[in-house]
Amino acid sequence: MKTLKKSKRLLFILFITVSITVSGQQTNETNFKPLHLVISVANVKESADWYITNLDFEMSQSFNVPSKGLSASLLKKGDFEVMLMKSKDSQSLPVSRKNTFTDLNVEGVKRIAFEVENLDKFISGLTSKGVSVDVEPRLFEDKITNVNFRWAIIKDNNGNLIEFVEKTEDESDEIEHFLIGWGNAWSPKEKANQFSKESLKPYYVQSDSLVAFDFTDSSKTTVIKGAEKHHTFWEPFMQQFNFWTFTPNLESVTIHTLTDKTASISLYVDNYGILSNGKKIEAKAHATLVLIKEQNNWKIIHENIWGPVVE
Structure with a gap:
């Protein structure tokens, strides 16, 4: 009797293509979860070997129903199962x-x-x-x-x-997270006099392709080409402060172009610092950035910052 019941159960499994498990005493008839996928194959062993070798499935069990010309193997990966089935009349x-x-x-x-x-x-x-x-x-x-x-x-x-x-992640959210990190890299706060250019490297293309323009005042324009020159230029500038923050105004961000590999944006940034002599520096600047994606991370390849901005 037990053998007969087991055979009936296997036949039931073999003739459905999607199985579901209903857990516990159900009060909702739509409460179910995926159990397994059935795939008809030319050779069960060859297909099982393919899924085990390439997708790291594990063999769970194999069985045959000679009277129906069926053979099958059940593979598992976590809670998900794939049933590979061979029919004598398969095409x-x-x-x-x-x-x-x-x-x-x-x-x-x-x-x-x-x-x-x-x-x-x-x-x-x-x-x-x-x-x-x-x-x-x-x-x-x-x-x-x-x-x-x-x-x-x-x-x-x-x-x-x-x-x-x-x-x-939504690309605009990625840009926002990037800007927050960029601002933090430029905001050593009370450790400004210990500022290290290493903090900038994750946010800029590390090659001579980087071009940065900084308008520090109306009479002087700084153009820096190359990541190393850029970082080396700014390290001593930052170290003259006892305190410094550089805060991107996220409400002001305008995304002009955006693809999965490039972006161009503009925004305002708020600068606040205290020099070693106690003098306070406070100014709003405007930034235009061109970003590219390297190894799934945004990097600045063109930076244009000018100010102070008076509105």
Whole structure:
């Protein structure tokens, strides 16, 4: 009797493509969670080896139903399961289903998507293993609905499409966080006389491509080319103060252009300092910045600061 019940249970699992687990005594019929995905394959062992080798799934169990010509393996990754199933009458996936964009022309379930933290690194790792990439990492951006994410699609050993997504922070929020950090780097406060140029390096392109203009007064214009010259120029200037803050006015920020790799912005910054002789310096300046993204971090490649601004 136990064997009969077990066989019936396996048959039930094999003939559904999405399974759900309902936990506890339910008072809400829509309370469920994803359990597993069923994929029909040409060879269960070869497909299991592919998912284990490339996506770090683990073998959970394997079983056969000879009377139905079915064999299957259940793989696990965390709480998620993939059931790889072989039918004696199975047919190869149509060519149109093996391409991301032609597949969309056929109605029905398309693919599963997994979230990753670093899409470029993840896809690069799969590529090094010989995994076929159908869509290279790219940005999806809808400025109207403010939906942004990066995505890529690979193929398993049978041509099934698998999507990987990296959720991205809204670019304007990234700019704001960058400006806060930039301001902090220029605000040593009571440690101004110990200011180190090292604090600036995370916020500027570290090459001769950096160009900075600083209008310290109406009679003098400072133009600095190169990161090392820029940082070296400002270190002794900052060290003449006993106190210094440089505060970007986030309410004044205007983003003129913005892509996933470049940005141009303008804003006001508030300067306040106390020299070693006790003299106070307080002024508002206007800044125009051109940023580029290096290794997923914004960096200044062009800086233009002038002031004081009198409104």
